[in-house]
Amino acid sequence: MLAHNTDEFRDLVEDGRARIAWVEKHAPVLTGLVRNTLSDGSLKGVRIAVVVHLEAKTAFLASILADAGAEVIVAGSNPRTTHGAVVAALRDRGLTVVSEADGDMATWEKELLLAADHQPHYIIDDGAELTLRMAMHRPELFRQLKGVSEETTTGTARLLAMAAAGNLPFPALTANNARCKHLFDNRYGTGQTTIQAILRLTNRQIAGAPYVVVGYGYVGRGIAEYAKRMGAQTRVIECDPVRALEAHMDGHTVGAARDMLPGASVVVTATGGMRAIGSPEFRFLSTDVVLANAGHHDLEVDVDALGHEALSVSAPRPGIQTYRLGASDIHVLSGGALVNIAGGSGHPVEIMDLTFAVQGLGAHYLVNTKLAPGVHVLPKKIDDSIAAAKLQSMGIHIDQPRQEQQDDVIGLIKGMPQP
């Protein structure tokens, strides 16, 4: 950690502040609806750990919570995505930040335990990373948790598994299941920025290039859609038959890994699981293929297996590692970490305005509502209010439905004989 009185630290703070100010300029829902809702005093003295990819947008959410009186503890949700200048700016304004930039898995594990030791009441989590570790390594503190709001599909699945195993003694909100989150963040946010990061890191052309997307959830759909719209020949690998059929209807070529991978110039993993491209898939890859990951887990492209099997590894450009497998060169972007954050600037600001509105209002809802232990979804009313605020900020007005425009359900069932 840099001493706060050095020029280097001041420069970092200024850089971080400018980045956060840029976010504020383009986040009308956070600066309006969320700030207003949180200003009721209910967060005063509440300890909230914010464990999300630590860059400027996350920093702005943390700042808003702190402005509302919460004691905020900030940690990164992946060691490769923590931004040094943003960390400095948050520390400078008095927030507790346990993470450092340029860490590795070992330092990151320590940082998460440090965050746990600050005894948060609530966690805004990503991948349930802190929640899982508190349950495992800090069981007493875990039992004192009052609630968790979770960002991702992966983390939601983890929380549901904990609940099913009887290991979730507090209410958890899945921000991911709010429509204002997954419809936009997963699809447009990850879709746009994943393509952006791949093109920026490689300087390659997308029009005409065969792109394979592994996994056709909201994230995979967004990536495939953006790639197709920009001229790529898109192929989809998906194990779920309904989603595979959906991908086919959306105009992508669908099939098994052995048929889809050969000849691909870019492969993007978006399953939310692990080893989507693992050792059994390597032999289907053509030389000069670029592998990128858009899912939560750094091992979705099995870089460990690649490392074991490779004859040599080189780094031809920043953010690219080239593994020589037999006679093939396999290029991996950003070490297999989320390419749009580790190899780019993360989601567009406007998208995170929505996602973090869900998280901010979710935290406020958790603090102010008595909920049973288990996984809950943000009430529709709050979800709707976020979209309404966004529309309003853009000067877009929508109609209210009139009574006579609705299906006359009551009329249809009135007088129906009982079976």
Added chain:
Amino acid sequence: MTILPFDPALAAVGKNKIDWAGRGMPLLGAIAKRLSQTGSVNGIRIGIALVLEPKTANLALALKTAGADVSVFSASADGPKADVVAALQAEGVTVFAATGGAADDLTMARALLNTAPQILLDDGAFVIRLAHREFPGLVAGMIGAVEQTASGVRPLAEMHKAGQLQLPVLSVNDARLKHIFDNVYGTGQSCVMALLDVTNLQIAGRRVLVIGYGWVGRGVALHCAALGARVTVAELDPIKALQAIHNGHAARSVSDAAPTAEVVFAATGIAGVLTPDHVRLLPDGAILCTAGGGAFELPMDHLRSQGPPRPLRRDIAEYQTGSGKSVLVIAEGHRINHTAAEGNPIEIMDLSLSLQASAAELLALAGRSMSPGIHRLPDTIETALAVQRVQLSGGSIEPMTPELEHAMRRW
């Protein structure tokens, strides 16, 4: 004028970048081999004034390997590329890299001309025009020049009309293999992605005004619309305006579109297409950038006269418009894809630079018998390259049969 000291560590970084680009440039690689075998450019002094980055470095090295005496000029607006410069120097290419703005550009371009190039490969016709103005003796002895862009071909054609062009100039831009691909997909993709990278903003739903619907404007509009933007096109030519409408965009004059334009892309190559009056109409915080041409398309002098710009982020500066509002100018108005990103994608430049190399070869072989004026590349060069690229993409070409040939001649 500053000559960068040679730095071997930097050269290694630059070489990696050049090699990475080379992986995606199989056509240029094949031409390089052919030139080395035929020796057709051997011993010829070639001056390259293309945007200097890893792809054009591959062209310079291909010509150098084939025995040409290669010198390179790089304009300061095209960003600092010290690693690529060092890597080229390590291979024996002379590089004149300007870093200090317009005055330095002029000094460095003159230095390139002082190497007495016999063939010039230019981008924007800056050096070709300079040679005509200041180096008439040199021009008289030159074999010819190659021009890459529409922005450069336009003034050269005007010079020719006025009887001032003394050289045969091969227009790479007029090749279908160039403008249909480089301008539309290369510049389109890279400018729009650069805007997103620089701003970290979303383009879906945004109102974007594209000024000019030539090949570059079409590419920018296409990629903005693909990413969900609502695109309006401003165009002098009614046919092109109508085409924009049929491509799903709106067509309006700049004055009509400006009040709702959140992002403005100038894509005309013509100075002053966005005026101080236009800028005053824009909503507060509108983003201005250029694709293909340069800062001269924007009213930069007016904006600078309204007070010092405030830097908001890397490559984003806020200028006052003089009407109580501000605009955000990306990369000081220079071509956004070159100044704030790495330029066109590699595969596209494989096509364009293969045309450049083929044009240099053609000039070396036959340029001395060409008359001054703008010349197109022969179709055979383009089609041979296109066939290779189609095959590399796993495609094939429909073969001509006597029956089809007969059917096509019937009347």
